[in-house]
Amino acid sequence: MRASRQADGIGYVFAADDPFTGFDFDAVTPDALWAIERLQSYTEQSASGTGMHVIVRGALAGVTDRNRRDHFEVYDQARFFVVTGAHLPETPTTIEPRQAELHEVVAHFLPPRQQGGDERRPPVAPAEVSLSDGQLLERMFAAKNGAAVRRLWEGDTEGYPSASEADLALCGHLAFWTGGDRERMDALFRASGRMRDKWEREDYRTRTIERALTNTTQVYRASWERSEEDHMNQTEDPPDQGDMRRGDASSAPLSISIPFVDWADFWARDRSDPEWVYDDVLARGRGHAIYATHKQGKSLLALFMAARIATREKGVVVVYLDYEMGEDDLHERLEDMGYGPASDLRRLRYALLPTLPHLDTEAGGQALAGLLDQVGRDYPDHHQVVMIDTMGRAVAGEENSSDTFRAFYAHTGIKLKRRGCTWTRLDHGGKDPTRGQRGSSGKGDDVDLVWRLARTQDGVTLHRDAARMAWVPERVSFHLEQDPLRYTRIERDWPTGTMEVADTLDRLGVPLQAKARAAQAALKEAGEGRRKQVVVAALRWRRQQQENTP
Structure with a gap:
């Protein structure tokens, strides 16, 4: 026990009959951070204090x-790891199945050898592109080759x-403009006129994206931001950035810009808008969760x-993402609520069974942002309300x-x-709903x-x-209430x-004006x-009755 207190951690030997693969990054480079983000499994600091270990469920066979290679190692057998327990925050505390992501990361760091023993250059590591989808497409179409790219997009x-x-x-164009982001390339391709059934084949989709990335030697980066006039003259290949496009450890430190509060603007801003977009239920500018057990009516209330x-x-x-109902179900519910061909529902932007990437991924967040950008162009100066029905079907992770x-x-x-x-977001409750959301x-x-x-008995x-x-x-x-179906507020429950x-x-x-304490004392x-x-409710009820008496 005395010796163990001086150890760096416990040891684990990867074996052929276990389901685990371990990644060892000797240095925390931008490439390593990208890989950690892609793998999304248990990650910890290595014993050296300068590197990271990631452990996933997956195999290297095939x-x-x-x-x-260089500062990267990966093993699924015959290798000893020191497990330090120094967990990296914001990464899972569990070892997750990540075979597809394993394949992607290994292909990046250990590209297949070409004939004659030379290695192919690995695809460039993704660069953070802060542009919304709408801004990205606008700049892509405004480049020198933009007209041809637009025709291709259409x-x-x-x-x-x-x-x-x-x-x-x-x-290839998307690889450049998204900064080499595979998920965003997929999401944008699905939004283009090139989208077809063949793209749903994982082998074809993955092969096409990987070929495009392999052929891409440079990607768009925020550091190349220039004026709008410069963007109009943008060619597909910006000035060569040398090894910095690979995110080498020797690159200059990243410059981070955080928008601090501008106090003059903060106090001058008009905050006279109402606090609610739906009285006492949906607070303006806030995030909400509505959960219930099965068949309690949460989706019906949300639609209403x-x-x-x-x-x-x-x-x-309103942008409503409905992952459950079909067109006939929606028609029946809206008709029951009294809506019909003469109803003006243009400001209800309703998406039935949307094909957005999962919203717990970067691609999903970017795709939804692009969708809201489009809605914003159609309805400028409108406040946006987003409904997600239901959460379990909109995410890839465990619900x-x-x-x-x-x-x-x-x-x-x-x-x-x-x-x-x-x-x-609408969510499911557990078997005992009074104990909170399920999980x-x-x-x-x-x-x-x-x-x-x-x-x-009569509502919700x-x-x-x-x-x-x-x-x-x-x-x-x-x-x-029925005919038409509608929810009316019970002013006092x-x-x-x-x-x-x-x-x-x-x-x-x-x-009538007695305080609750005095009323309780009299009752006692x-x-x-x-x-x-x-007692408080009874006092309020008495005053209300008095006010309503002619």
Whole structure:
């Protein structure tokens, strides 16, 4: 035991009969950080203190016949790792299955040898491109070759021997403009006129993207930002940046720009907009979670609110991502709510079974941002409301894992918040809904307000589980009416016994303006003691009745 206290950690030997592969990065270079982000599995600092280890579930068989190059090593057998336990924050604490990502990272660091023993140059490491999809496409089409690229984007194959060659050409342009981001290349390709059934074949899609990246020697980088006039003269290949395009460890330190608060603007800004986009339920500019057990009516309420906002609130547009219903289901529900061909639903931008990349990935966050950019161009100066129905179908990670929701917030949620959007995600409750959302207790960390929906005899009640704002009501109840189907607010959801206690207070002669403590004391002295919540409600009810008396 004395010796163990001086050790760097415990040892683990990778063997042929275990499912694990270990990555060893001797230095924390931009390439290494990219790989850690791609692998998204257990990551820790190495014993040296200067490198990183990542462990995944996956195998190297058929992927590579080599194990090391420069500052990179990878093993799935016959190798000893010291496990330090110095976990890298913001990475999973579990070892995740990552065979596809393993293949991608190994191909980057250990590219196949060409005939004669020479190695191919690995694809360039992705560069962070902060442009929205709309801005990216605008600049791509404004470049010197922009007209040809636009025709290709729109689906024109003229000048290419085959459709596959046209696909590869478009991916080549996307590789440059996305900074070599594979997921974003995929997302943008799906939004182009080149999208076809063949792209859904994983082997074809992966092969095309990898070929495009292999042929790409430079990518667009934020450091090349220039004036709009310069962008109009942009060729596909910016000035050579030498080894910096590979993200070598010798590169200059990254320059990070953080938008600090401008206090003059902060205090001068007009904040007269209402706090709610849907009274007492959806707070303007905030993130929400609405969860319930199966078939409680959360989607029906969400659709009702979305349609009501889009048709009655001026200066607001709703983007509804529906991952569950089909067109017939939507038609039936809207018709039941009294909408029809004459209804103006233009500001309800409804996406049925959307094909966006998963929203807990960078590609998903970028794709949604691009979609909102387009909506913003159609409806400038409109506040945007985003509804995600339901969360479990919009993410790739485990629905019950807090890591999934942290990834969603990092890639999508925080971007919605920065835009000032009001956004809501619908989620499932556990077997006992009073104990919170199904799965991890950390699932509410990404939002400002968590509502638990419960069906009542005549409608639904939203119970406030958590809120960052003090002005959110504890609960909000709705009566569900038919023909047309609509939810009407029950202005006062009186606790059981409210009227009985009010009658007792009248009988005891307790003044209308009495404080709760005095009323409780009077009830207790008369042998009629009740909970404070009921007493407060009874006092309020008595005053309301008095106000309503002619």
